[in-house]
Amino acid sequence: MNDLDGVSGDRSKLSLRQEASGQPLTRRNHFNAQSELVKSTAITASRLGNLMEGVMPQTELTSAQMRRRFRLALWAELKILWPIVSALLLIQFILGIIAGYIEQWSLGESLYFTSITGLTIGYGDFAPKHFISRVGAVIIGMVGVVLMGLIAAIAVRALDAQGTDRRS
Template sequence: MKASRIIRRRFFHELWRGLAIIWPVLSGLLVLMALIGLLVAKVEGWPLSDGLYFSFVTGLTVGYGDLVPKAGLSRVLAMSIGLCGIVLTGLVVAIAVEALRAALSSEDRG
């Protein structure tokens, strides 16, 4: 029981360390997604809040379908939001996997 608590503590330590290193990239992607979402809202005539909502629902690949872009430019922008979301998710998962690897390998050492 104590060993799992130590591994968990090491995992979260490594996770936060990794996120701190990659934070400029993650925040840049989040800002880019938000800006593109605002642009989609402007092109489609949606409220800005709907543009932000659409951006993050699309970026997280949830895609509820309640907001659907009709204009060609908006559709291209939606694809770029999706690609940014895939990169964002991949980076977070990579950091988590590396944190788990580091936590488990430190257990083997000590």
């Protein structure tokens, strides 16, 4: 009999002890059982982890846990790409302020025009009349498309990372 046979016997004894005491077999109880096994045997923790692999029951994540993982993954992606997102927003707003100055709009109207054009909504309540302003509006729209694509890509990567964490 090798030392691994003793561990599997101890594991079943611990599981039976938990069932007899009325404790549900949850991930925490399995972790406690695993901790007791490490203390009670001479096997190293890494060998025990390899032994217990596949024995740990899979539990479903709650929606709150999934939202938290998504927010953490989204934040990690935004920390990497924040300089690019900031630069694109800055380009849009500078072009919008310039277009507003040329068209003699107020600052609020210029920022509103920039937001509506950058999101490619285009209500049409503010339309540039000068050629330079129109070129600026086209550039604002193009930068807006790139920006929205980048934000969508960040969200997809965060969802993918959250799903990958869930599978592991």
